[in-house]
Amino acid sequence: MNDRDSFENQAQDFENQDIEHLKLFLYLLPVFGFFPALWTLYRRRGSRQERSLSRLVIKLALGWFVAYFLIGFGVSSADSFQIPLMLMGSLLTSGYFW
Numbered sequence: 874m875n876d877r878d879s880f881e882n883q884a885q886d887f888e889n890q891d892i893e894h895l896k897l898f899l900y901l902l903p904v905f906g907f908f909p910a911l912w913t914l915y916r917r918r919g920s921r922q923e924r925s926l927s928r929l930v931i932k933l934a935l936g937w938f939v940a941y942f943l944i945g946f947g948v949s950s951a952d953s954f955q956i957p958l959m960l961m962g963s964l965l966t967s968g969y970f971w
Contacts, residue, residue: 897923900930903970907934937969 900906900913900923910927913919919927944962948955 893920897926900926904934906930933969937965940965 896909900910907930910930913923913927914931917924941962944958944965948958948962951958
């Protein structure tokens with residue numbers, strides 16, 4: 874009976890680890906992971922690893938948004954650098970969503 878309880882506890886620990894890993898993976902999804910990460914920081918709950926990853930995800934998403942906005946503004950205002958800026962914007966977006 875003791876072996877069975879031990880086995881059930883180990884199985885439950887593995888399930889909890891799997892759920893935790895899925896939550897962390899959800900945060901790493903571009904655009905969609907931003908909102909759960911923001912919610913985690915807003916509530917000030919979650920493990921230390923979860924909060925740290927949430928801060929990283931928010932920094933990456935906001936950095937991408939600001940850079941994409943500035944490059945888009947540069948494309949609309951610069952005549953001679955439109956093609957290189959458009960290329961840089963597409964590379965930035967591809968890198969973020971990769």
